[in-house]
Amino acid sequence: MLKCGHNYCRECIDRVLNTQKQSFFCPECREEFRERPTLHKNITLRNIVENFVNTQPDPEGSRIFCSHCVDSPVAAVKSCLHCEVSLCDKHLSVHKRSPEHVLSDPTTTLENRKCSIHKKILEYYCTEDSACICVSCCLIGEHKGHQMESLEEASEQKKKKMRNVLQKMATEKEEIEEKVRSLEKHGVKVKTKAAGEREKVTALFKDLIRQLEELEKKILSEISSEREKVTALFKDLIRQLEELEKKILSEISSQEKQLSFSNSDQIQRLEIKKDELSRKIRHIEDLDVVGISYSLHTGLFNLITGVNKGICAEKASDILLDVNTASVKLYIR
Structure with missing residues (x-):
């Protein structure tokens, strides 16, 4: 992120700044900088992108195989975030069980489970920046002194909020469906009544x-x-x-x-x-x-x-009589 507030991927903005020799400026708003601008990471935007990428479904038919089974592909059952490998049942049984070896469901995006700065496993969630961070981010990084939670706690809270939202949406969905049914019934009544009125008028x-x-x-x-x-x-x-x-x-x-x-x-x-x-x-x-x-x-x-x-008004009408044009033989009762 530049000082003017515009965001770019790191590779693209570096390539543009490298081409600017005498003066530096933002490619979008053209704001000039006296020196090569210092790039600041937009953590919120980065998390949005990473979360979006993580939620995208794998291509149909794709499977994750064990990294150690080189002779013939064997489906993986777990992935080790520390070793950055996927394991089948056989290799999982002999895998190290030390705390730094964190196992997760099979995934091909192991890099997304690690801090992009310190290359350590993401273990905490910064509530101020809405970002998943590692231990180094908590102690010496950009999130030092921020309020944070464990990923498990944050995940449970997110799931709870999501369940509440889904429950509310389900209730609203039922209410909407009930209103739709009521409108459909009313529409049928209106059509029937209109047909009857047409017959009467005819x-x-x-x-x-x-x-x-x-x-x-x-x-x-x-x-x-x-x-x-x-x-x-x-x-x-x-x-x-x-x-x-x-x-x-x-x-x-x-x-x-x-x-x-x-x-x-x-x-x-x-x-x-x-x-x-x-x-x-x-x-x-x-x-x-x-x-x-x-x-x-x-x-x-x-x-x-x-x-x-033969004409009957069910409700009060806004009909007004003009005394200048009304018939002298008009009867009102």
Whole structure:
């Protein structure tokens, strides 16, 4: 780690600094240094890398063999961190049992089980730097005076924390699964309810169309009846006018031939008849548009009222009525 805080592997940064003769600078932020910078080990980052490497699974089918069985490969059962060898059952039985010979499960990464500085077996865990260290690191190294634990104690604590985390995650997983099941059930209910509502709306509109068609036929029938009624009245008045005209012409012709006014009563009756027809013509009625409109609006009102009876709100609604546009025949209950 450089003074500017950027991290590199030791081999790479040494190679870069070797190429910088007159001035030294960080390859990333370009901060310059008067002298060749002193490299400091980033222990936390190093431990993260080592732990990551250690947790990576071996390639499929790979096996660790005994280091002493050179004639034919024999699977190892233990590895000695002190000797840096792997042992089968036969060679393990004659292996030295002194305390410095620490045995572990078979591994090919024996170097990772030793201190990279002092090349001694890792026996302690520095809680301040979160690092696995050896005895020399505790006594004379970078971790001198730090609080530390044995690897076994630290491992047990880590396992305990991990078990608690896993137990908590398992509980949360069950809760999430329960919520998912509940949501799925609710989703099924929503789909079923939506299908039912679709059927209701479809049936409602079909019934509305049927009622509208019936109302249309009724109103058209009323219009036809009114038309026929007025037309018949027109025809009757036209007939009466034609008859009156004929009588008047006949009477005029008769008077001209006789050159007398003896038939004045007949003329008077014709005048009275003409006045009656004139009154009828003046007061003749047009189509009863008001009655037809009333029938139409009454039919539509009854239809909408029937629709409203079939609509039910389960909860309070935020519907607001505009007093400027609401119908004067609006009923609220």
